[in-house]
Amino acid sequence: MQGIKRLTVAGALCALASTAIAQDTGSISGRVTDASGDIAFEGARIRIQGLAAEAVSARDGRFSFPALPPGDYRLVITYLGAPEKVADVQLTSGERERVFITLGSEATRMENVLVVGQVAGQAAALNQALNADGLKDVISADAIGQFPDQNVAEALARAPGLSLFRDQGEGRFLVVRGIDPAFTATTVNGLRVPAPEGGTRQVNLDVISSDLLESAEIQKTNLPDMDGDTVGGTIELKTATAFDRGNTLSLRAEGSYNEQNDETSPKLAASLTRLLSLGGKVNNVGVSAAVSWFERDFGSEGVETPGFEELEGPTGDVLGLEEAEQRDYTITRERLSAALNFDWRPSADLDLYWRNLYSDFSDDEVQLSNVYGFGEGDITALDGRVGQFAGIEVEKLDEARKETQTILSTLLGAQQRIDRWTLDYRLGYSLAEEDNPGEFNAAFVGEDIAAAYDLGNREIPLLGGTSAVYFDPATYELDEIERGDSLIEDDELQLAFDAQRDLDWGRAPGFWKAGIKYRSRTKTSDIDVQVFDGFGDDYTLADFAAQTVDYRLGNWGPISARNAVRAFADANQGDFELDADGSAIDSRLEDYRVEEDVLAGYLMAQANWGALRVTGGVRVERTDYAARGIEAAVDEENGSGDPTFTAQAFERQFTDVLPSVAVRYEVRENLVVRGGYSHTLARPTFEAAAPFANIEIEEDDGEFERAAELGNPALDPLQAQNLDLAIAWYPGSVSVLSAGVFYKRLKDFFVQSDIAGEPGPYADFDEAFIVLNGDTATLYGLELNAVRQLDRLPAPWNGLLISANLTLTDGEATLPFRDQKVPLPRQSETLGNVAIGFEDARWSLRLAANYRSEFLDEINELDDPTFDRYADSHLQYDFSGRYRVSETWQVYLNAVNLSDEPFYAYFADRAFNSQYEEYGRTFELGVKASF
Numbered sequence: 001m002q003g004i005k006r007l008t009v010a011g012a013l014c015a016l017a018s019t020a021i022a023q024d025t026g027s028i029s030g031r032v033t034d035a036s037g038d039i040a041f042e043g044a045r046i047r048i049q050g051l052a053a054e055a056v057s058a059r060d061g062r063f064s065f066p067a068l069p070p071g072d073y074r075l076v077i078t079y080l081g082a083p084e085k086v087a088d089v090q091l092t093s094g095e096r097e098r099v100f101i102t103l104g105s106e107a108t109r110m111e112n113v114l115v116v117g118q119v120a121g122q123a124a125a126l127n128q129a130l131n132a133d134g135l136k137d138v139i140s141a142d143a144i145g146q147f148p149d150q151n152v153a154e155a156l157a158r159a160p161g162l163s164l165f166r167d168q169g170e171g172r173f174l175v176v177r178g179i180d181p182a183f184t185a186t187t188v189n190g191l192r193v194p195a196p197e198g199g200t201r202q203v204n205l206d207v208i209s210s211d212l213l214e215s216a217e218i219q220k221t222n223l224p225d226m227d228g229d230t231v232g233g234t235i236e237l238k239t240a241t242a243f244d245r246g247n248t249l250s251l252r253a254e255g256s257y258n259e260q261n262d263e264t265s266p267k268l269a270a271s272l273t274r275l276l277s278l279g280g281k282v283n284n285v286g287v288s289a290a291v292s293w294f295e296r297d298f299g300s301e302g303v304e305t306p307g308f309e310e311l312e313g314p315t316g317d318v319l320g321l322e323e324a325e326q327r328d329y330t331i332t333r334e335r336l337s338a339a340l341n342f343d344w345r346p347s348a349d350l351d352l353y354w355r356n357l358y359s360d361f362s363d364d365e366v367q368l369s370n371v372y373g374f375g376e377g378d379i380t381a382l383d384g385r386v387g388q389f390a391g392i393e394v395e396k397l398d399e400a401r402k403e404t405q406t407i408l409s410t411l412l413g414a415q416q417r418i419d420r421w422t423l424d425y426r427l428g429y430s431l432a433e434e435d436n437p438g439e440f441n442a443a444f445v446g447e448d449i450a451a452a453y454d455l456g457n458r459e460i461p462l463l464g465g466t467s468a469v470y471f472d473p474a475t476y477e478l479d480e481i482e483r484g485d486s487l488i489e490d491d492e493l494q495l496a497f498d499a500q501r502d503l504d505w506g507r508a509p510g511f512w513k514a515g516i517k518y519r520s521r522t523k524t525s526d527i528d529v530q531v532f533d534g535f536g537d538d539y540t541l542a543d544f545a546a547q548t549v550d551y552r553l554g555n556w557g558p559i560s561a562r563n564a565v566r567a568f569a570d571a572n573q574g575d576f577e578l579d580a581d582g583s584a585i586d587s588r589l590e591d592y593r594v595e596e597d598v599l600a601g602y603l604m605a606q607a608n609w610g611a612l613r614v615t616g617g618v619r620v621e622r623t624d625y626a627a628r629g630i631e632a633a634v635d636e637e638n639g640s641g642d643p644t645f646t647a648q649a650f651e652r653q654f655t656d657v658l659p660s661v662a663v664r665y666e667v668r669e670n671l672v673v674r675g676g677y678s679h680t681l682a683r684p685t686f687e688a689a690a691p692f693a694n695i696e697i698e699e700d701d702g703e704f705e706r707a708a709e710l711g712n713p714a715l716d717p718l719q720a721q722n723l724d725l726a727i728a729w730y731p732g733s734v735s736v737l738s739a740g741v742f743y744k745r746l747k748d749f750f751v752q753s754d755i756a757g758e759p760g761p762y763a764d765f766d767e768a769f770i771v772l773n774g775d776t777a778t779l780y781g782l783e784l785n786a787v788r789q790l791d792r793l794p795a796p797w798n799g800l801l802i803s804a805n806l807t808l809t810d811g812e813a814t815l816p817f818r819d820q821k822v823p824l825p826r827q828s829e830t831l832g833n834v835a836i837g838f839e840d841a842r843w844s845l846r847l848a849a850n851y852r853s854e855f856l857d858e859i860n861e862l863d864d865p866t867f868d869r870y871a872d873s874h875l876q877y878d879f880s881g882r883y884r885v886s887e888t889w890q891v892y893l894n895a896v897n898l899s900d901e902p903f904y905a906y907f908a909d910r911a912f913n914s915q916y917e918e919y920g921r922t923f924e925l926g927v928k929a930s931f
Contacts (some may be wrong), residue, residue: 002377026091029064029348030099031058032077040244041079041103042215043127043138049074052610053509056131059214060243063784067420068500077101080130081123081734081789089166096348122787122801123734124215133606133615134221134662134676135724135740137161141240147848147922148880148894149837151335152237153205156216160783160805163831166874166903168300168331169919172206176218176232177742178779178809178827178855183682183718185230188237188409189355192227194490194836196405198434198525198590199687205235207361207405209337210235211252211269211292214240220742221676221724223500223664224602224617225515228658231682231720231744239339239357242273242286249931258298260920261550262332267294267926279346286343292335301551303461303919307860307867307907309375313382320387320452320910322375324463327917328551332364349417355410355703362404366561368549369397372451372463380450388452388466396476396541398560401439407432424498424515434488441483442565444476444541458911459904464555473541473558481576484529484586491555492521510607513617519598523686525626529586532569534577544568585632585694588645592629592690596683598622623683626651627713629692637697637704648691650713656681670730674740675723682718684750688771689713708756709766711789716773721745724902726783734789734801742781744811748773752814755864772816777824779811799840807831808912817862828855828873844882851875857905869914872904888931894924 032044040061047054048065055063070093082103124140137159149155153171157164165173165181173181181202186193193203219226219234226234254267268569271290275283304325311320337359344352377392411428450467470477498515545561569576572925604617631646633639660678666672683689690713699705726740751774755762762768783805790800809829812821823829830853837846853873861867877898884890900921905914 025067025069025096026095027064027066028068028073028075028089028097029062029066030087030089030101031061032063032079032101032103033061035102035246037100037102037246039246041127042124043129043131044077044079044101044103045127045131046101047078049076049510052608054608059238060241064417066417075101077097077103079103079123080126080730080732084875096410098348106845122789122803125735126730126736126787128217129736130672130728133613133664134219134223135690135726136220137218137672139216139776141214142814144213144216147846148896150880150896151206152208152210152213152216155210155213156205156218156235157850158833158835158848159218160785160833161220161781161807161831162218162762163828164850164874165826166208167327168298168333169897169903169917170206170333173202174205174235175578175826175828177220177744177781177807178237178811178824179232179744180824180826181232182685184232185234186237187234188357188407188430188546189239189411190236190413190426191355191409191411191430191494192492192519192520192806193407193409193430193714194432194492194523196407196432196488196490197433198486198488199690200685201683203407203432204361204405207239207335207407208357208359209269209292209294209335211271212239212290212337212339212357212359214238214244221674222660222678222680222722223615223662224604224619224658225513225662226619227517228600228619228621228656228680229598229683229717230680231718231722231746239341239355240271240273240288240290241341241343241353242275242288243343245273245288245625247274250928252926252928254294254924254926256296256922256924258296258920258922260301261297261299262920263297265294265296265298267292267296267924269293275560281345284345286341288341288343288807289339291338293337295332295334297330297332298919298922299328299383300917300919301326301328301462301553302903302915303327303913304915305461305913307914308912311375311379311382311387313379315383318382318384320374320382321461324372324374324453324461326463326554326556328368328549328556330366333362334364335361335647336361347705353411353413355413356751357407357409359407360404361406362402362594364402365400366562367397367399369399370463370556371395371397372453374451374453377451385455386452388450391448393447394449394451394452394465394470394476394557394747395479396444396446396559397441398444398565399439399441400563400566401436403434405432405434419912420502422500424496424500426494426496428494428678429491430494431489431491433490434486436484436486437480439484439486440569441481442478442569443480444560445479446475446477447469459906459913460553460872460916461913462554465557471557473546476541476558478535478539478565479533481532481535481565482529483532483569484527486525487857488519488523488525488528490523492519494519505605505607508607508609510605512603512605514603515601517598517600519600521596521598523594523596525590525592526687527587527590529583531579531582531586532573532576536572536575536577539568553918581634585634585643588630589632589692589694592627592686592692594627594686594690597624599624611666613664614661615664617659619658619660619683620655621658622653623715623717623730624651624653625689627689627691629690629711631693631695633693633695634698634886635695635697636699639697641698648693650691650715654717656717656719670732672728672730674726674728677724678722680720680722682713682720684715684717684771687711688750689715694782706756706762706765706767708762708765710768710770712770712772715750715771716748717747718773719747721747733791734787736785736787738783738785739785742779742783744779746777746779748815749777749813750774751814752859752862757791774816775814777811777813777822779809779827781807781809783807796838796840797921799838799843801837801839802835803837804834815859815862818865820865822859822868823856823866825856825858828853844880844884846880848880849875850878866908868908869905870908872906872910874901874903875899876901889927889929891927892925894926895923896924
C-alpha cells in the first residue's frame with residue numbers, strides 16, 4: 001500500500017509540473033570535441049553563466065538546453081585536463097542554436113595529450129565521475145590500453161572496491177565491494193548479459209576481450225531507471241561507435257610467451273570507425289567494427305587436499321592427510337570477440353542505433369591427476385611433517401574437455417527529442433551459452449602401493465610413491481571411463497521505453513522521468529553422461545602409449561599419452577559395459593528449465609538548487625518464476641534400489657518496491673559531496689532454486705544411510721539496503737582525491753544448510769543439504785582514491801602520473817548452524833591498486849600493483865569451521881611500456897604477473913593446504929598502428 005501511495009503522489013507531481021510549459025522558447029545544443037572534430041569528449045560540464053542550468057556532454061560529446069527564453073547567453077565549458085572555454089550565444093524566439101566546442105590544441109594527435117595516452121584515459125574517467133548523479137567509477141578505452149589486461153574483468157579490477165576471482169591465473173569474475181559476483185548486474189550497451197555457466201547468475205567476464213570497449217563503468221549507486229536486481233553494483237560495458245571516435249582505423253599484432261609451459265601465442269586485433277554522409281546530410285551515419293582474436297597455450301601445476309584429519313601415529317594423534325592430489329593442466333585458450341555498431345541520425349532530434357557484440361571463448365584442456373588415498377593404507381611412519389604409508393590406493397585420472405562459452409548481445413534502439421521531451425525505445429536480445437561436447441574422463445587405479453607425503457613446505461605438500469610398483473604402468477588397471485555432453489543456455493529478451501521531460505521545479509531546473517521494462521529470461525541445462533565400468537578385458541596403463549609429465553612439485557609416475565585412451569574407447573566402446581543406473585542419475589539430475597519474467601516500472605525526478613542536485617524515485621518489479629526439474633531417488637530400504645525419476649515443477653510470483661535517492665552537493669568548484677540510498681535485491685541462483693532432488697537410501701553393513709541434496713524453488717530474494725557517502729576533490733589538471741564510506745544490510749541471504757533431523761520428511765536422514773534464506777548480514781567499507789598528474793614539476797618529471805586506491809571492508813553474517821559469525825564469502829578486508837606512470841611525446845610507461853587480502857571461499861562442513869576454505873592474499877605486479885615510433889605506429893612490451901604469484905587456498909589456517917597452483921610469468925611484445 002505504501003508503494004502505491006508513492007506512485008500516486010509521484011504521478012500527480014509529474015502531471016502538475018508538465019502543465020507549466022513555456023511556449024515562446026528556443027534551444028541551444030552542441031558538441032564537445034578535439035581540434036580535429038573526430039574525438040568526442042564525454043563528461044564535459046556546460047553551464048549557463050548566471051543561471052542554475054547546466055548540462056553534461058554525452059558519450060558522443062553532445063549536450064542540449066532544450067527550452068530557453070530568447071536572450072544572450074554565455075556558456076562556460078569545463079573539463080579536467082583542459083583550459084576553461086567560453087562561448088557566447090544569441091538566442092531568438094523559436095530558434096535552435098548549435099555550438100561546437102573545441103578542447104585541446106591544434107597539435108597533432110600524438111602530441112595532444114587530451115587524445116591519447118594515460119592522461120587522456122584518466123581525464124575521461126575523472127570528468128564522467130565528477131559530473132555523475134551517483135557514485136560511479138569509469139575506465140576509458142585509453143586507460144584500458146595502458147595495462148596488460150587480458151580481458152574485461154582484469155581491466156575493471158583496477159578500480160576502487162573491486163577484486164578478481166581468477167581461473168587458471170586469469171581474471172574471470174568481478175567481486176564488487178565484497179559481494180558475490182552472482183549478485184552483480186552486468187550489461188553491454190545497456191542490455192543485460194546472462195550467465196554462460198550452469199546454475200549461476202554470475203557473468204564470465206573473461207569471455208569478452210577488452211579490445212572491444214570504448215569504456216567500462218561501475219555504477220555503485222542504484223537509481224530507479226536501473227535494474228533493481230543488483231547488490232554489489234552494475235557493471236556497464238560500452239562498445240565503440242563512429243560518433244565516439246570519428247574516422248579511425250586501428251590494427252594490432254602481438255605475440256606472448258608464457259614461461260610456465262614455454263609456449264608462444266599470437267593475438268590480433270583491429271577496429272574501424274567511419275562516418276558517412278547520406279541523404280544530403282553530412283556525417284549522419286556511423287559504422288563501427290572491432291574484432292579481437294587470440295590463442296594462448298599455457299598450463300599450470302598444483303597440489304590439492306580435501307582437508308586435514310586426526311591420524312593415529314606411533315607417538316600419538318597428529319593432523320595429517322588421508323587424501324591428497326597432484327594436478328597438471330595443459331590448456332589452449334582461444335577467444336574471438338567482435339562488435340558491430342550502426343548509428344543513423346536522420347535529423348538533429350532523432351538517433352537510431354543497432355549495437356551488436358559476439359564473443360566466443362574456448363578452453364581445450366587436459367587435466368592429469370594423481371589421487372593418493374593415504375587413509376586406506378597402513379601407517380609406517382608419521383609425525384607432524386612426514387607421513388609414510390603402505391598398501392594405499394593411487395588413482396590416476398586422465399580428463400579432457402573442450403568447453404566453449406559464447407555471449408551474444410544485439411540491441412535496437414532509438415532516442416527522440418521533442419521540445420522538452422526525450423523518448424528512448426529499446427528492443428534487445430542476449431544469449432549466453434556453455435557447450436561442452438565430447439568430454440572424456442578415464443580413471444586407472446593402482447593398489448598395494450607404498451607412498452608418502454612431506455609437509456616441509458606447508459603450502460606445497462610433496463607427494464610421491466616410494467615403492468617400485470608405483471612406477472610400474474602395469475600396476476594401474478583401467479577402472480572407469482566417463483563420456484559426456486552438456487549444453488547450458490541462458491537467453492533474455494528485453495523491451496523498454498523511457499520518457500523524460502525537462503522542466504523547472506520553481507526555480508530549480510531538473511526533469512521527471514518514467515519508464516517500463518520487460519525482461520523474459522530462460523535458462524536450460526541439458527546433460528548427457530555415459531559411465532562405463534567394464535571393458536571386455538583387463539587393461540592397465542602398460543597397454544597404452546606413455547608420456548612424460550613436466551611436473552616440478554613432486555614425482556609423477558607413469559601416465560598415458562594424450563588421446564591414447566580416448567582413441568581406444570572410440571574403437572572399442574561397443575564392447576564396454578554401461579553403468580546404466582549411474583549414467584541415468586548423472587544425466588537427468590542436472591537437467592532443468594527455468595523461466596523468469598520481470599516486469600518493471602519506475603518514476604524518478606531530479607531537481608537542481610544551485611550547488612545541490614537531488615535525484616530519486618521508486619522502481620517496482622514483478623517477477624514471475626516457473627521451473628522444471630527432476631527428483632532422482634535410490635531406495636534400498638522401501639524400494640527395489642533401482643533409480644526412479646519424477647518430474648518436478650514449481651511456479652511463483654512476487655513483487656518488490658525499490659526506492660532510491662542520490663544527492664550531489666558541490667561545496668565549491670570541483671569539491672563534491674555525494675550521498676545515496678537504494679533498496680535492491682538479488683534473486684537466488686538457478687542451481688539453488690531449481691526444483692530438483694537427489695535422494696539416496698542405501699544399505700551398508702546392515703545399516704541404512706540416508707542422504708539427500710535438494711533444490712529450493714521457494715527461496716525468497718535477498719534484500720539489500722545500501723547507503724553511500726563520499727567526498728571528492730578535483731584539484732585541477734588530471735587529479736582527484738576522494739574518500740567514501742558505504743554500508744549494506746542484507747536480509748534473507750542464501751545459506752547452504754543441513755535439515756536432516758529437523759521435523760519434516762528428512763527427520764530420519766543422516767544429511768539433507770538445501771539452500772535456505774539466512775538471517776541478516778552487514779557489510780561496511782571505506783574507499784580511498786588518489787590520482788595525481790605531476791605536471792607542475794620540471795621536465796621530464798612533469799610526465800609522471802601516480803594513481804592509488806585502497807578499500808577496507810568489514811562484514812559478517814549469522815548462520816543457523818554456527819554459534820559464531822562468519823565473514824561474507826569472497827569478501828576481502830583489504831583491496832589496493834598502485835600505478836606509477838610516465839608519459840611524454842614518445843614514451844608511455846606504467847608499473848602497476850594489484851593487491852587483495854584473503855577471503856572466505858567455501859564452507860565445506862556446516863558445523864565445523866576448521867574445514868572453511870580461504871583463498872590466500874594475492875599481490876601481482878604488471879608492467880606496460882609503449883614507444884611511439886610515429887604518429888601512426890607504436891610498439892609495446894607488457895609483462896604480466898612479474899612476481900610469479902601463485903594461487904593458494906587453505907583450511908582455516910595457512911598451515912593447512914587446500915589448493916596450490918603456479919602459472920608463471922607472461923611477456924607480450926606487439927605493434928599497433930592507428931590511422
